[in-house]
Amino acid sequence: MTRRIPALVVCVAAVIALVVPLFLPDLSFYIQMILAAVIVTGLSLFMGYAGQASLGHGAFVAVGALTVAVMTVRLGLPPLLALICAPILAAVFAYIVGLPLLRLRGHYLAFGTLALLLIVQAVIATVPFFGGGLGIFGVPPLGVGDAVISGQLPYVYLSLAVLALALLISRNVIRSRFGRGVRALAGSESAAASSGVPVLRTKLAVFALSAAFAGLAGGIMAFFTPYVSSESFPVATSIAYIIMAVIGGLGSLWGGVIGAVLVSLLVQVLNAVSNQPGLPATTGPVLQYGAYALVLILALLFIPKGIVPTIAQAMRRRRDRRADAAAPTDVAVEPWASVQG
Amino acid sequence: MLTVTSLSRAFGGVYATKDVSVTVPEGELRGVIGPNGAGKSTLFNLIGGHLRANAGSIEFGGARVDRLPVHRRARLGIAIVFQGARLFPEMSVLENVMVGANAATRAGAVAAALRLPSQRNEERGIRQRAFAALGRVGLAAWAERDAEALPLGQQRRLQVARALMGEPRLLLLDEPASGLRAAEREDLSELITELHREGMTIMLIEHDVSMVMRLADKITVLDLGEVIAEGTPAEIRRNQRVIDAYLGGEAAHADAE
Numbered sequence: 001m002t003r004r005i006p007a008l009v010v011c012v013a014a015v016i017a018l019v020v021p022l023f024l025p026d027l028s029f030y031i032q033m034i035l036a037a038v039i040v041t042g043l044s045l046f047m048g049y050a051g052q053a054s055l056g057h058g059a060f061v062a063v064g065a066l067t068v069a070v071m072t073v074r075l076g077l078p079p080l081l082a083l084i085c086a087p088i089l090a091a092v093f094a095y096i097v098g099l100p101l102l103r104l105r106g107h108y109l110a111f112g113t114l115a116l117l118l119i120v121q122a123v124i125a126t127v128p129f130f131g132g133g134l135g136i137f138g139v140p141p142l143g144v145g146d147a148v149i150s151g152q153l154p155y156v157y158l159s160l161a162v163l164a165l166a167l168l169i170s171r172n173v174i175r176s177r178f179g180r181g182v183r184a185l186a187g188s189e190s191a192a193a194s195s196g197v198p199v200l201r202t203k204l205a206v207f208a209l210s211a212a213f214a215g216l217a218g219g220i221m222a223f224f225t226p227y228v229s230s231e232s233f234p235v236a237t238s239i240a241y242i243i244m245a246v247i248g249g250l251g252s253l254w255g256g257v258i259g260a261v262l263v264s265l266l267v268q269v270l271n272a273v274s275n276q277p278g279l280p281a282t283t284g285p286v287l288q289y290g291a292y293a294l295v296l297i298l299a300l301l302f303i304p305k306g307i308v309p310t311i312a313q314a315m316r317r318r319r320d321r322r323a324d325a326a327a328p329t330d331v332a333v334e335p336w337a338s339v340q341g
Numbered sequence: 342m343l344t345v346t347s348l349s350r351a352f353g354g355v356y357a358t359k360d361v362s363v364t365v366p367e368g369e370l371r372g373v374i375g376p377n378g379a380g381k382s383t384l385f386n387l388i389g390g391h392l393r394a395n396a397g398s399i400e401f402g403g404a405r406v407d408r409l410p411v412h413r414r415a416r417l418g419i420a421i422v423f424q425g426a427r428l429f430p431e432m433s434v435l436e437n438v439m440v441g442a443n444a445a446t447r448a449g450a451v452a453a454a455l456r457l458p459s460q461r462n463e464e465r466g467i468r469q470r471a472f473a474a475l476g477r478v479g480l481a482a483w484a485e486r487d488a489e490a491l492p493l494g495q496q497r498r499l500q501v502a503r504a505l506m507g508e509p510r511l512l513l514l515d516e517p518a519s520g521l522r523a524a525e526r527e528d529l530s531e532l533i534t535e536l537h538r539e540g541m542t543i544m545l546i547e548h549d550v551s552m553v554m555r556l557a558d559k560i561t562v563l564d565l566g567e568v569i570a571e572g573t574p575a576e577i578r579r580n581q582r583v584i585d586a587y588l589g590g591e592a593a594h595a596d597a598e
Contacts, residue, residue: 169454176453176460177439177446177467180432184440187429190391193411194421196444196507205450251431320486 017160027152031224033264034159035217040244040256041166042213047242048250049174050206051186052102053110056117058238060211063090064218066124069136069228074129079142083219090215091208098207102200117238125230135229142223155224162220163257166213171253173209182206186251236289240267243292247299249306258307266291342367342542343388343511348397350383357383359566361397365511365544370537372557372574373546376587379563381546382424385513388544389421390414401511415444418510422517426496430489434480437488437499438471441506467506474502478532494525501532512536514545518552530556554578562587 021030043057064086071082097116104112124130142149142158149155173179181202184192193199222228240263248259270291274283303310343365350358358380365371373381386392388399390411399407406414420441429437446467452460475481478498483491491499497517504512514533518526526549533556537543547553553560554574562570562577564586570577577583 172456173450173453176450176464177443177448178450178453180436180440181443183432183436184429184443187431188427190411191423191427191429191503192440193391194389194415194423195440195442195503196412196415197440198410198412209450316487 037260042210056113060214061218064215086219094211139226249308372553375563420509441503444507
């Protein structure tokens, strides 16, 4: 509510997001950016609103991507069915692993989720049915019956639609009884429980929801790439999701989108730089990791709450000051019982 | 309403609560006093479910609750106002109070994501009741502020408003007046009296003995984790054990006021 972004800004951003891909020669980068925004929006629900940590959100992207690859390539099931199952299976998976995992707190939870990602990678790499050492090639294009998506552009618009859906669901959930319970957990678990919030069940529900977003993004990725292997979900990418969430602003609806766009653009620029002739092949990764570290440190030093909350707070302060100037000063010392009954 | 039987809880071999039995009938305002470390807060945490007892039982409204998790007890109508603020700092004052309604409402995540009509109706009701609760504790003008920006006295009021949102049948108040100014104490006393008059069962821990004596129907005195006396304020004031263990100086002090 107080973290609302003016509708005009959203409309302009939406138009830009829809028009830009028409002028880009290759949309791989763009689609990765949009899907990262979907994943980080979910991650921000879990980390920002519920106050939990996940270093291994790539695990749920993997489950979604693998759902699509296995169902279409291995089992020959319809692509659309596979895409619908991707977020559902990711959520179910999160719920099951969350039962033990979410009893951990703080650093332990962070390491637990990281371990989860490593386990998922190892399982994909060793079980041939899930791709084994080679991965699963030849995921068919998304479509219904004979109507099949061709080219990159439809995937971009599908991803944008999914992002809009993720934002809408997040907004509705945050501004609800359930969402208030989620946010209360981050403040004080004991006080939240005393207010009737079932602590573990609420954490599980948010975890599953954020995993569903990641799984859906992973499913689209599988169709787009169209290849899934154990190396499709590196730990560095999961770390990047967190950096995006922190820079954009944990606990803000739009923070995930802003963070994903900014960090993706930065990485893209660095890639362009490192691809200049005459530079060693290691320039790319070195620049990228260096940039992650630098950006994260700068953000934590100067805008620890992230971009969106910092701006929102400045706007709210200004409004409160104006309200204080307008209101009679005795409001502040109004006696406790004067408005009883 | 509440029957606590032979309740014990030890921390590393030291009993914080030892064989405590307390019965609070419906509608009673029960004061709980005792020196520091007497086990008053531990007793409240055991009743609210924040701590598990090592032995003994807790019955509330005719059913055993001592194995239930905190949120289930909250749904049954046990509300607690903690000694420390324990607010939800990232949320507005109004939202803090609205969380309190979770104990008395239903709509879940799916209904919220889809914005079902039933969920929207419930939301509207919660919002209205939250404004009413804020008005009742005199915080209506602060509804949209950040909760963490409130001064201590108002944080306490906020907690009371949050507890009331759960429509409690038993309200546990753990030193609600500590750190408040005299006028704020007076206002708090009036609010407690009013809730009591409306029929709410209340347990009140308070260091300000004169305040407890004034408000409570009956008083339970704890010392070193055990009940050493129970009775009306007048009986407690005359009880030799209480005077020896604890009241002595303070009672004389309260009389002098």
